[in-house]
Amino acid sequence: MPSSGEDKLNTTESLNSIEEGLPGKIFFRSHRTCIVSPNMIRENSPLG
Numbered sequence: 001m002p003s004s005g006e007d008k009l010n011t012t013e014s015l016n017s018i019e020e021g022l023p024g025k026i027f028f029r030s031h032r033t034c035i036v037s038p039n040m041i042r043e044n045s046p047l048g
Contacts, residue, residue: 011018019027019035030036 015029015033015035019029022035026039027035027037
């Protein structure tokens with residue numbers, strides 16, 4: 001599984017399907033195209 005924004009995973013499986021198999025306390029859906037581990041977030045800053 002990718003560990004950073006620079007890695008990509010090519011799959012025919014939908015993100016919904018992948019998300020269902022992940023532990024909810026470790027990962028969350030941050031956007032319709034991203035599943036994120038909060039443990040990997042270093043900084044949170046507003047856009048704009």
